[in-house]
Amino acid sequence: MENAIRTAEHNLRIQHRQSDLTAQIGEILNQDRPSAVVWEVGCGHGHFLTAYAAAHPSKRCIGVDITKDRIDRGIRKRDRTKAKNLSFVHADARDFLESLPEHARFSEIFILFPDPWPKRRHHKNRIMQPDFLHAVAKRAGQGTPLCFRTDHEEYFRAAEATLLYHEDWEIVDEPWPFEHATVFQSRAVSHRSLIARRR
Numbered sequence: 001m002e003n004a005i006r007t008a009e010h011n012l013r014i015q016h017r018q019s020d021l022t023a024q025i026g027e028i029l030n031q032d033r034p035s036a037v038v039w040e041v042g043c044g045h046g047h048f049l050t051a052y053a054a055a056h057p058s059k060r061c062i063g064v065d066i067t068k069d070r071i072d073r074g075i076r077k078r079d080r081t082k083a084k085n086l087s088f089v090h091a092d093a094r095d096f097l098e099s100l101p102e103h104a105r106f107s108e109i110f111i112l113f114p115d116p117w118p119k120r121r122h123h124k125n126r127i128m129q130p131d132f133l134h135a136v137a138k139r140a141g142q143g144t145p146l147c148f149r150t151d152h153e154e155y156f157r158a159a160e161a162t163l164l165y166h167e168d169w170e171i172v173d174e175p176w177p178f179e180h181a182t183v184f185q186s187r188a189v190s191h192r193s194l195i196a197r198r199r
């Protein structure tokens with residue numbers, strides 16, 4: 001009985017969190033219908049997306065990170081630049097996906113230097129999982145690019161294999177669309193990139 005109550009409370013907390021997120025995203029997208037979103041997953045302090053938004057003022061850019069302090073720094077950076085097309089949201093990427101209003105669609109997706117979870121028993125925590133990529137694809141238009149970059153060779157190969165055999169994504173040979181080093185990129189000795197497009 002106690003377990004059932006705990007589960008119900010847990011589910012209720014998730015529901016509340018997602019409806020708060022839906023309201024927050026709805027406010028960001030208020031004027032844009034249908035809403036095309038450039039999404040950065042795990043945006044850290046927002047270096048990349050701030051530069052991207054400045055270079056693409058007509059694109060609505062949203063950076064999401066699970067670490068509040070990083071999002072707060074991104075917001076301060078955005079406020080300094082006064083960019084109207086840039087928002088940062090404190091959320092888990094999966095919650096964000098679940099909470100996205102029905103009319104919103106990704107026009108570009110960036111996943112830059114995600115946590116590599118190097119130990120085998122932690123690989124399940126990696127963001128580049130088939131089910132996550134499937135959920136992202138459901139909210140992406142045909143041909144939408146997903147740009148992935150990492151300095152972790154084994155994670156790169158695992159992500160490449162996942163995308164290679166994924167029904168929703170096709171790896172393409174294209175130049176990186178926009179160069180601006182993230183914090184982790186500037187610390188990395190080297191990195192590898194790949195771009196996949198929504199089939």
Ligand SMILES: C[S@@+](CC[C@H](N)C(=O)[O-])C[C@H]1O[C@@H](n2cnc3c(N)ncnc32)[C@H](O)[C@@H]1O
Pocket residue numbers: 041042043044045064065066067070091092093094112113114115127182183184185
């Ligand atoms: C290695 S850092 C890279 C940050 C930034 N992309 C860069 O290159 O400097 C990974 C980031 O992903 C965030 N993160 C990890 N899991 C996440 C999740 N499930 N949803 C959203 N953000 C997540 C972390 O808080 C962290 O800021």
